[in-house]
Amino acid sequence: MAGGWARDGAVQDQIDDTVSDAVSAARSRMPRGESAEYCDECGEPIPERRREALPGVRTCVSCQSNRDAARGQAGINRRGSKDSQLR
Numbered sequence: 001m002a003g004g005w006a007r008d009g010a011v012q013d014q015i016d017d018t019v020s021d022a023v024s025a026a027r028s029r030m031p032r033g034e035s036a037e038y039c040d041e042c043g044e045p046i047p048e049r050r051r052e053a054l055p056g057v058r059t060c061v062s063c064q065s066n067r068d069a070a071r072g073q074a075g076i077n078r079r080g081s082k083d084s085q086l087r
Helices: 009-030 048-053 059-076 082-086
Strands: none
Touching: none
16 A cells, blocks of 8 residues: 555555565675685685685685674664664
8 A cells, every 4th residue: 555646556666676686786786706725814724615605705714704703793783673673
């Protein structure tokens, strides 16, 4: 149900476009090209199965886990309460 001057389904179209844009952005950040045989951070060998699964990978599982954990500390509030979103 759209309101005002918007046509029916306009809100869903906007949501779909937002999701599509986010997926495209995430895909563009994925590594491409030839994978490194050794981790760029610690120098340990990267397992062949990881290199096959993620073309263009540059880090071992351990270093990537550390990167992901550090990135998760960004302070994004994922709680669903309305009060937490208003702060």
